[in-house]
Ligand SMILES: Nc1ncnc2c1ncn2[C@@H]1O[C@H](COP(=O)(O)OP(=O)(O)OP(=O)(O)O)[C@@H](O)[C@H]1O
C-alpha cells in the first residue's frame with residue numbers, strides 16, 4: 341500500500357504550550373484513517389497540520405515534517421493555496437456560505453479562476469451527485485444553502501470540497517451535529533468516496549472509527565500512543581493505554 | 592427586605608421603558624419643532640431657486656448642491672481609505688502594539704471637536720497647499736473627520752464575520768485577498784454601510800469645519816476648486832446674522848428631511864442586503 345502522507349516527528353506549539361509531541365504516522369492512499377483519543381489530545385491540531393490550516397493562527401510554531409507524495413508540505417517553497425486544493429477539509433459544524441447552493445458548490449472553482457458557465461454547471465452537478473444531493477437539490481440550486489437541513493448542509497460542504505477535486509479529504513468530527521440516520525448516510529458515503537480519495541477522519545465515536553476506518557491512531561496528550569490497522573487496534577491493542585481507552589476504562 | 596424578582600423585573604421594565612420613551616420624545620419634539628416652523632417655507636421654488644439678498648429671499652438650491660457635492664466628495668475619499676485601512680488592520684496584520692496604537696489613534700481622532708479639523712484643514716489644505724476655500728479643501732477635511740468612524744465601524748463589521756467563513760474559504764485554496772473580497776466584505780457590507788452613513792450624517796450636519804475650509808459662497812460651484820456653502824452653513828449664517836429666521840427654519844427643515852431620507856434609504860438597503868444573504 342502506498343503512503344499518501346507521511347508525518348515525521350511533528351512538534352507543534354501554541355505559544356509555549358506543546359500540543360503535538362514528535363508525532364509520526366503514515367496515511368495510506370485511498371484508505372480511511374481515523375484519529376481517536378480523549379478531548380484536547382490534539383486530534384484536530386494534527387488534522388489541521390495536513391493542510392496547513394494552523395498557519396492561520398498566530399503564535400503557532402511547527403517543527404518536523406509532513407510529506408505529501410514525498411514532498412514536505414512545510415518546505416518554504418510550498419504553494420499553500422495549491423496544497424489546500426489537494427488536501428481539503430470538512431469541518432465539525434456544517435458551514436455553508438450565506439450564498440445560494442450553487443454558489444457554494446462552485447466557490448472553489450471560482451477562486452481558482454474558472455468562469456466558464458458550462459464547466460461550473462457540470463462540476464456542480466458532478467459534485468452534488470457524488471455527495472448524494474443532486475436528486476434532492478437539482479431544482480433548488482438557487483435557494484440559500486443555510487435553509488437546508490443540517491445533514492444536507494454537511495453533505496453540501498462535502499460537495500463544495502469535491503468540486504475542487506482534492507486528493508485527500510480531512511474530516512473533523514463531521515457527524516457530531518447529525519442524527520444517527522444522517523450519520524449512517526455519511527459513513528456509507530465515506531466508504532464510497534474511499535475508492536477515489538484518501539480520507540482522514542477525527543471522531544469521538546469509537547464505533548464510527550471501528551465501522552469505517554482501515555487504520556486508526558490513538559492519541560493522548562499530544563502523543564501518538566498507537567497506530568495500526570483498525571482491526572488490530574480495536575481487538576488486540578499493543579499498548580495498555582490504548583486498551584484502557586478502547587474498553588472505556590478511561591476517556 | 593428581600594426584593595421580589597417579579598417586582599424588580601417590573602421596575603426594570605419601567606425604567607428602561609421610560610428611558611426609551613424619553614429619547615423618542617426628545618427626537619420627535621426636535622423634528623416636529625423644526626418641521627412646524629420650516630415646512631410652511633418649503634416649496635418647489637424655495638428648493639430650486641437661487642438665493643437673493645444674502646438669503647433673505649429666494650431659494651437655497653446652491654446650498655443643497657453644496658451639501659450634496661461636499662458630502663459625496665468626503666465619502667468618496669474616506670470610504671475606500673477607511674475600508675482599506677480596516678481590512679488591513681483586521682486581516683493582514685497580527686495584533687501587535689502597532690495595531691493597538693493605530694486603533695487608539697483612530698478612537699482619539701473620532702473624538703476631536705470638528706472645529707479642530709476645520710483649523711487643521713484651513714492651515715494645510717487652504718493655506719499651505721493653496722487650495723483656497725474650496726470643495727476640495729472642504730471634502731478632504733470632512734473625509735479626515737469621518738475616516739476614524741468608518742475605520743472603526745468597518746473593523747467591527749469585519750470582526751463580526753464568522754471565523755468559519757474564513758476557514759472554509761482558505762481551506763478551498765482561496766488567497767487572503769480572495770477571501771477578503773468574496774467572503775469578508777460582502778458579509779460585512781451592512782456594517783460598513785452603517786459607518787458610511789454615520790459619516791454622511793456628520794458631513795451633512797457639519798458647520799464649523801466647513802466654514803473654515805469650503806467657505807460660504809452662495810454661488811453655484813462650477814468645479815472642485817470653487818467655494819461652496821452647505822445647507823447647514825446656510826442655516827447657521829441666516830440664523831446667526833439675523834438675516835431671516837423664516838428661511839433659516841426652511842433650510843433646517845430641508846436638512847432634516849435630507850438626513851432622515853438618507854437614513855431611511857440606508858436602512859432599507861441594509862435590510863435588503865441582509866435578506867438577500869440569508
Ligand atoms: N488556537 C489555540 N491556541 C492555543 N491552544 C490551543 C489552540 N487550539 C487548541 N489548543 C490546545 O491544544 C490542545 C489540542 O487541541 P485540539 O483541538 O487539537 O484537541 P482535540 O483532540 O481536537 O480535542 P476535541 O476532541 O475536544 O476536539 C488542547 O489542549 C487545546 O486547548
Ligand SMILES: [Mg+2]
Nearest residue numbers: 383384385512
Ligand atoms: Mg477537535
